[in-house]
Amino acid sequence: MDKFLVRGALKLQPEKRKHQPEEEEEAGCAKEENGTEEKRPRLPMALPDEPRVICATPWKEIRAEGLDCNYTVLFGKAKADWLFQELEKEVEYFEGEFTKLHVFGKWHNIPRKQVTYGDSGLTYTYSGVTFSPKPWIPVLEHLRDQIQLATSHTFNFVLINRYKDGHDHIGEHRDDERELVPRSPIASVSLGACRDFVFRHSTSRGKRPSRHIEPIKLPLQHGSLLMMNFPTNRYWYHSLPIRKKILAPRINLTFRKVMAHRIVT
Ligand SMILES: O=C(O)CCC(=O)C(=O)O
Secondary structure: OHHHOOHHHHHHOOOOOOOOOOOOOOOOOOHHHOOOOOOOOOOOOOOOOOOOOOOOOOOEEEEEOOEEEEEEEOOOHHHHHHHHHHHHHHOOOOOHHHHEEEEOOEEEEOOOEEEEEEOOOOOEEEOOEEEOOEEOOHHHHHHHHHHHHHHOOOOOEEEEEEEOOOOOOEEEEOOOOOOEOOOOOEEEEEEEOOEEEEEEEHHHOOOOOOOOOOOEEEEEOOOEEEEEEOOHHHHEEEEEOOOOOOOOOEEEEEEEOEOOOOOOO
8 A cells, every 4th residue: 555655655665566467367257347337327416325235245255364355246236336437526546756656766657546535634654754645525435434334344544546447457465554553454345347356375476485375366346345354464465467358447445444643753
């Protein structure tokens, strides 16, 4: 999560989010899940008032050594389409210096768009530079509240990644920042094109892995919610690999719980 926060951070830890060559595969998603439709139903401009959240599919448990995740399709198609359109209208992504990544001494454009929103008191300090997320906007507050109702966890910060098509991606990394409340889960909402999300165990990476634990591939559907519970991010890296055949955009929102006051020396 660090790379979108501060350019100074990119200088110090260039490898963590570096692009790694990833094999090109068919996305493990059903054809009709690939992207949003051109003709969308007309939905009210105001956010629907929903006192409780009923998942469109039952929760699935995803378990492996050191991995504890739960997955559901939280929003049916009409609601998910509407959320996608609202986010397209309302979210303002970072521009300029925050869209760059420093890898092996060179500046690269981040292969997607990113931005963070969150509680007003929060700050993130990295390499001695402090940044604040943008203030919540109604559609994000609505999504956050729906996820809180569905999971009984609270969140005060969200990172949004927008992938314009299957060329946009995110390299292997762990969400293990010190700013996160210890042991708090991360709630990952996906809207738009279905994309494969790949977990790889920390001991099974690189050319000479010390162990051979099979990676876990999850096709993340339009309207889905993936809960990454402790200790998943301690032992497993995750990525969203390139899928060149995917032409439609996707938005991913990871809701997190960040410590309110962190003293940095
Ligand atoms: O787009 C995704 O599903 C992955 C996003 C991600 O890896 C992250 O926010 O740390």
